[in-house]
């Protein structure tokens with residue numbers, strides 16, 4: 001683990017960062033004084049993270065209640081795409097692939113990528129009619145392929161760095177395409193404001209979750225990557241839903 005304290009907020013790039021007193025799982029947190037993003041600091045090294053994910057094995061857990069997960073993903077995709085014909089769809093960080101299957105059932109040309117080879121193997125077994133690949137979004141962006149609908153659910157909070165990921169997402173978006181992101185909403189009305197209390201929430205779990213977003217702390221990141229017409233609809237649950245386009 002490196003001991004370098006972040007000098008720049010990963011979302012707004014502001015340089016005014018304050019340490020927080022509360023710790024969890026031996027990790028410390030800091031808050032950006034400009035956009036209020038809370039993030040783990042120091043970030044775990046790439047080696048520490050790959051060791052952690054080598055023992056992650058959450059695919060079995062994700063396989064439970066598969067039918068209701070497919071139904072929920074269908075509802076989400078339909079709500080965003082209701083005026084449009086289904087085009088090309090990719091789920092970035094698709095895990096066992098239920099959102100890909102949901103999109104396929106809605107008539108999309110649907111595919112999913114994940115860096116977890118085990119999850120992709122399970123996804124391909126479960127949903128043999130959809131397309132899956134072990135690939136990072138950065139590598140996908142290099143290929144030049146573009147998509148009308150990019151779905152990225154519960155991924156960004158796991159990342160130690162956001163800019164290369166978002167640059168790649170935007171590069172994979174076709175003109176007029178939609179980006180749909182979800183992440184835990186740490187600013188949700190049902191949660192305490194005070195981090196010393198919020199830290200008890202199950203979604204605060206480093207090193208699995210490294211960044212803790214709110215509507216206001218994710219906004220500068222989206223803006224810097226050229227994402228416009230950003231909508232973050234109201235949700236009864238503490239899940240931040242972000243719908244964005246590059247133009248429009």
Ligand SMILES: [Zn+2]
Nearest residue numbers: 009012032035
């Ligand atoms: Zn910030």
